[in-house]
Amino acid sequence: xxxxxxxxxxxxxxxxxxxxxxxxxxxxxxxxxxxxxxxxxxxxxxxxxxxxxxxxxxxxxxxxxxxxxxxxxxxxxxxxxxxxxxxxxxxxxxxxxxxxxxxxxxxxxxxxxx
Amino acid sequence: xxxxxxxxxxxxxxxxxxxxxxxxxxxxxxxxxxxxxxxxxxxxxxxxxxxxxxxxxxxxxxxxxxxxxxxxxxxxxxxxxxxxxxxxxxxxxxxxxxxxxxxxxxxxxxxxxx
Numbered sequence: 001x002x003x004x005x006x007x008x009x010x011x012x013x014x015x016x017x018x019x020x021x022x023x024x025x026x027x028x029x030x031x032x033x034x035x036x037x038x039x040x041x042x043x044x045x046x047x048x049x050x051x052x053x054x055x056x057x058x059x060x061x062x063x064x065x066x067x068x069x070x071x072x073x074x075x076x077x078x079x080x081x082x083x084x085x086x087x088x089x090x091x092x093x094x095x096x097x098x099x100x101x102x103x104x105x106x107x108x109x110x111x112x113x114x
Numbered sequence: 115x116x117x118x119x120x121x122x123x124x125x126x127x128x129x130x131x132x133x134x135x136x137x138x139x140x141x142x143x144x145x146x147x148x149x150x151x152x153x154x155x156x157x158x159x160x161x162x163x164x165x166x167x168x169x170x171x172x173x174x175x176x177x178x179x180x181x182x183x184x185x186x187x188x189x190x191x192x193x194x195x196x197x198x199x200x201x202x203x204x205x206x207x208x209x210x211x212x213x214x215x216x217x218x219x220x221x222x223x224x225x226x227x228x
Contacts, residue, residue: 032214043118043204043219044157051214089156095214102217104156 002027006090006105013080013112021075021108023090033066033073034091080112117141118220120205126226129195135223137188137205146188147217148180149204157204163188195227
């Protein structure tokens, strides 16, 4: 079956530091990949997505590139802010109609200190 | 602001109570989902509705009863819950069933069973 492995953290960074959260996956089909962010007390928000190999998703300064050769989708940001403190989930959704299931990584808690 | 609205935000209920969680979206999405999220864990799929028909029930106990009155509304009826059912209940929707259609989540209902 499909699986997602991401660094669990917690990760603590100083403001303006560079962020990388590693994510690797296994899938039987041709999945789409997503990063979701969950701020304290809230639901999950879609941060970015990539639907095929070599696609780069980007949003709010965050980027991730779908690497089929290394089955990876690492999340990066050049300069984090205190407001980026949240839990980040790497998520896989297999292709094709009827592909309801999302496969979640365990989540990485990021704390950014001033 | 989330485009998926859930009510109530918080709910405390006894084990003999009957209550309902409500979810609404006006994005024209045809798939709607219920997830359960325990603290420090990723969400777990409970139910999926596609075109207002129940498509997936992930072996959820019968004390949870979903309902989809129309394409914009999703309810979760609760009865005779147990303390271990305390969690964040998330509703989500997606445009269709295809793998590259991301899910949009609401902010959830924080349920406490006493």
